[in-house]
Amino acid sequence: MNKEEQPLILVVDDDRDLLALFERLLTKHNYRVITADSGIKAWEVLSETKPDIILLDVMMPGMNGYRFCARLQADSETAFIPVIFVTGLKEEHNKAKAFSVGAVDYLVKPIDKKILIEKIEKHLKTQRQWQSLRKVSFRTGTRLASFNFTRFKEFLKKQLNLSVKEEYKLAMITHTEIYSAAAELGVTNEKIARYIAAFLDLPYLDYIDPSTVELGVLPVPFCRTNHVLAVKSNSRNRVFVLSNPFDLELLDIIEKLKKPEDKPLKLVITKPENIEAFLKSGTGDTSTVDKELSFKKDQDKLTRLPEVKETASAREEDMDEFPILSIANNILQTAVAQRASDIHIEPKKDKTVVRFRIDGDMHDLFTLKKKTGVMLINRFKVIADMDIAEKHKPQDGSVEAVISDRNFKLRLATTSTPDGESLIIRLLEPNVKPKKLTELGMTEEQTKTMIDMTRRTHGLILIVGPTGSGKTTTIYSLLSQIDCKARSLVTIEDPVEYRIPFANHQQVNEKAGVTFEALLKSVVRQDPDVIFMGEIRDPYSARMAVDFASTGHLTVSTLHTTNTTTAIFRLERLGIDRTVMADALLCIVAQRLVKKLCVHCKKIVPISNEEKNMLAPFTDEIPEFVAHPVGCPKCNNIGYWGREGVYEILTFGREISDMIRTGATVAEIREYHRKSGGFLISHHAVEKIRKHIFAPRDAYEKVLVEEIRNIRKTSKSRVEDLQEEKTDKRPSILLVDDDPEIHALLKAILQNQGYEITSVEDGIDALVALSKNEYDLIISDINMPNLDGFKLLEVKNQKGIETPVIFLTGRSAPEDEIKGLELGAVDYITKPIKKKLLLLRINKFFSQNYKRR
Numbered sequence: 001m002n003k004e005e006q007p008l009i010l011v012v013d014d015d016r017d018l019l020a021l022f023e024r025l026l027t028k029h030n031y032r033v034i035t036a037d038s039g040i041k042a043w044e045v046l047s048e049t050k051p052d053i054i055l056l057d058v059m060m061p062g063m064n065g066y067r068f069c070a071r072l073q074a075d076s077e078t079a080f081i082p083v084i085f086v087t088g089l090k091e092e093h094n095k096a097k098a099f100s101v102g103a104v105d106y107l108v109k110p111i112d113k114k115i116l117i118e119k120i121e122k123h124l125k126t127q128r129q130w131q132s133l134r135k136v137s138f139r140t141g142t143r144l145a146s147f148n149f150t151r152f153k154e155f156l157k158k159q160l161n162l163s164v165k166e167e168y169k170l171a172m173i174t175h176t177e178i179y180s181a182a183a184e185l186g187v188t189n190e191k192i193a194r195y196i197a198a199f200l201d202l203p204y205l206d207y208i209d210p211s212t213v214e215l216g217v218l219p220v221p222f223c224r225t226n227h228v229l230a231v232k233s234n235s236r237n238r239v240f241v242l243s244n245p246f247d248l249e250l251l252d253i254i255e256k257l258k259k260p261e262d263k264p265l266k267l268v269i270t271k272p273e274n275i276e277a278f279l280k281s282g283t284g285d286t287s288t289v290d291k292e293l294s295f296k297k298d299q300d301k302l303t304r305l306p307e308v309k310e311t312a313s314a315r316e317e318d319m320d321e322f323p324i325l326s327i328a329n330n331i332l333q334t335a336v337a338q339r340a341s342d343i344h345i346e347p348k349k350d351k352t353v354v355r356f357r358i359d360g361d362m363h364d365l366f367t368l369k370k371k372t373g374v375m376l377i378n379r380f381k382v383i384a385d386m387d388i389a390e391k392h393k394p395q396d397g398s399v400e401a402v403i404s405d406r407n408f409k410l411r412l413a414t415t416s417t418p419d420g421e422s423l424i425i426r427l428l429e430p431n432v433k434p435k436k437l438t439e440l441g442m443t444e445e446q447t448k449t450m451i452d453m454t455r456r457t458h459g460l461i462l463i464v465g466p467t468g469s470g471k472t473t474t475i476y477s478l479l480s481q482i483d484c485k486a487r488s489l490v491t492i493e494d495p496v497e498y499r500i501p502f503a504n505h506q507q508v509n510e511k512a513g514v515t516f517e518a519l520l521k522s523v524v525r526q527d528p529d530v531i532f533m534g535e536i537r538d539p540y541s542a543r544m545a546v547d548f549a550s551t552g553h554l555t556v557s558t559l560h561t562t563n564t565t566t567a568i569f570r571l572e573r574l575g576i577d578r579t580v581m582a583d584a585l586l587c588i589v590a591q592r593l594v595k596k597l598c599v600h601c602k603k604i605v606p607i608s609n610e611e612k613n614m615l616a617p618f619t620d621e622i623p624e625f626v627a628h629p630v631g632c633p634k635c636n637n638i639g640y641w642g643r644e645g646v647y648e649i650l651t652f653g654r655e656i657s658d659m660i661r662t663g664a665t666v667a668e669i670r671e672y673h674r675k676s677g678g679f680l681i682s683h684h685a686v687e688k689i690r691k692h693i694f695a696p697r698d699a700y701e702k703v704l705v706e707e708i709r710n711i712r713k714t715s716k717s718r719v720e721d722l723q724e725e726k727t728d729k730r731p732s733i734l735l736v737d738d739d740p741e742i743h744a745l746l747k748a749i750l751q752n753q754g755y756e757i758t759s760v761e762d763g764i765d766a767l768v769a770l771s772k773n774e775y776d777l778i779i780s781d782i783n784m785p786n787l788d789g790f791k792l793l794e795v796k797n798q799k800g801i802e803t804p805v806i807f808l809t810g811r812s813a814p815e816d817e818i819k820g821l822e823l824g825a826v827d828y829i830t831k832p833i834k835k836k837l838l839l840l841r842i843n844k845f846f847s848q849n850y851k852r853r
Helices: 016-028 039-046 066-073 092-100 115-132 146-159 164-172 190-200 220-228 250-258 272-280 286-292 312-337 370-383 444-454 472-480 516-525 539-548 564-573 579-582 609-615 653-661 664-673 680-689 695-715 719-724 740-751 763-772 789-798 815-822 835-849
Strands: 007-011 031-037 055-056 083-088 105-108 228-232 237-240 268-270 293-296 340-347 350-358 362-370 395-403 406-417 420-428 459-466 490-495 505-509 531-532 555-557 585-597 603-606 627-628 640-651 732-736 756-760 777-780 805-809 827-830
Touching: 007 016, 007 039, 016 031, 016 115, 031 039, 031 268, 039 066, 055 115, 055 789, 066 083, 066 092, 066 695, 083 115, 092 105, 092 370, 092 472, 092 505, 105 115, 115 695, 146 164, 146 190, 190 268, 190 272, 220 228, 220 272, 228 250, 228 272, 228 516, 228 740, 237 250, 272 312, 312 350, 312 362, 312 370, 312 395, 312 406, 350 370, 362 370, 362 539, 370 395, 370 406, 370 420, 406 695, 444 472, 444 585, 444 640, 459 472, 459 539, 459 564, 472 531, 472 555, 490 516, 539 555, 555 564, 564 579, 564 585, 564 640, 564 664, 579 585, 579 653, 585 603, 585 680, 585 719, 603 763, 609 695, 640 680, 653 664, 664 763, 680 695, 732 740, 732 763, 740 756, 740 835, 756 763, 777 789, 789 805, 789 815, 815 827, 827 835
Parallel strands: 007 031, 007 055, 055 083, 083 105, 237 268, 459 555, 459 585, 490 505, 490 531, 531 555, 732 756, 732 777, 777 805, 805 827
Antiparallel strands: 228 237, 293 395, 340 350, 340 420, 350 362, 395 406, 406 420, 585 640, 603 627
């Protein structure tokens, strides 16, 4: 081989001693060598000659290796030169970034001479292969994959409700135009990709994990133009992720790239934007990322994603952060595309799992390495102004973001788990136009009743249901019916979730000293006609809501309880006198959310005997046919699309108000409501089963089974009712504390007073006990090993368990007492135990809430 035929290698490194070492080694192995000690000098070399391979360092002054490689890919004259990174950076995310900017391989210093030569020989073959690709048009596939693509268009026509004009448009497009024509057909690129996957029976990929992408299989410009990537599968065989499998020339090319030992070609479908987003993530151009996703700390200040800086420390930060930016953006964009309400980033023993809540159900979406998960959580904490150094105490934060051209407010909450810090992100669209009440699921009659209530000048409207039942959405739809130009609407929220034009929104800000209680005290000075209180959370807010309603203000609020009549008992436990309650309340609305069956694929079948038994307690008119979920591309193959509310409205007419004043039990009130023709929440659920909106099993588990429990509970909802029975049942207390000495002391004190005591050692044990038995009171410590007292109270409220809680704890700080009472505790007692004081406060609680024997 003469000298001109020897492969030419360009070595770029700012270490001159290392350059000399590379030159001696490579010359000895019959390679021609050119060296440059910076990216700028390397560009001068490339303007005069084109090497066969480039060996490139990352950390260099002026222009780092990532920037240099990305610039190579942008130039058609240099894009097909294989680049091997030779660097001291050994982290996985650095390797992932190397591919995203176009590298074919990645070696970590110090370099083994034998391995270096092997890599060069391997990628000289890559270079020859890539040169052959240059002969293929960048728009590969000029031939039409006629048979499969024609059949796919017929398949697509059946899935879409197209006009005659749109059908003609579909018939005329070629396979290269399928995505460009999607918008004209009223379909997103994601749906087109999912339809392709369904038609060809191929898997669909929501998100591209950078750690799975194979280095150097295809040139980055080729990947970007043809929307294709090579990735590793669990079987270690090469898999190609692409957007258009109808391109036969592209399939021919990747078939030739398949390893000899590989099984038949494996393809995975994804939308073009997923591949574009991944390839953008390593270009060093943060402005392109910003166009897709930006964060706002407040209305006036826009905080962009970090720009690349040129100092050494900034370059290190950039290399650590940039892949995480891509992952974080991808997760948010995927969550929006899949209609997720919440994102859970949960650490496990050796990995991090990312899960979405979609239509009320949890779905596992991504699995990340443990270290990547920690960096991802830190990324979200930074943009929400949370303390990234604090890993053990729960934190809350929020940030506004523009995702896929839609404005979102992200509410973040962290907590500590045995495997590390976890993060929950709730996605809210504060400026979205409120839906009509009928669109949420109310009947025409219910809607008419509620609109009539908004015209009243005073009184209390309560919306009740467990956490996540859509109470806030219903309230905003209701408040949107009010003319805020003619009437003054003031809200007190923690935080503001939706915005109503001309309303005066007020938000709790604990850090700034703006508490819920402080806002309640000041609200009447705002001269409101209508007041919306985000939640009745304790005796104080309950009294304030009733006071507002009784003094000429239409008041709207929420309460955690199971149905309309049990809300009466809940208010009574919060210290509201029944006579005051009867005078103040206009109506109570109870609601639940149930998954709606996909209208495109639900299957109508004869009702089974099991389903008949489910419905029998609630209706005499059992339907002959019911609907079941199936799954299709339009619903992402899960069989459901969205959720819809079921409602029950209890209006406070003369009869109901009189029953409340005279001390009727909750069971008696509910029975009267039913017999007088009240449309119960169970009736509404059965009606929607009959209309094939809900599957019987879903409605049963979300609504009907709870109604059966309520029937049992309301018949013995007050201790005085229990004590009037023949059984001599004593008031029961669940004691929750991990100190065995406290257990023994309290048992001795309280059992002598006639209380029935059950003791457990932790919040988790308490929840198990509450699921099996009913108690009249919980006395709980706060500091416990697995689930502390604050979390116990939160979870109990979320589950709709109404048993009141008294905290008995050694934590005496005022902020702890405030937090406990705000969460809904009825009292807060500090240790050490003072027997007389303890008994006075517990006996006072029972005397105020129950008729003692």
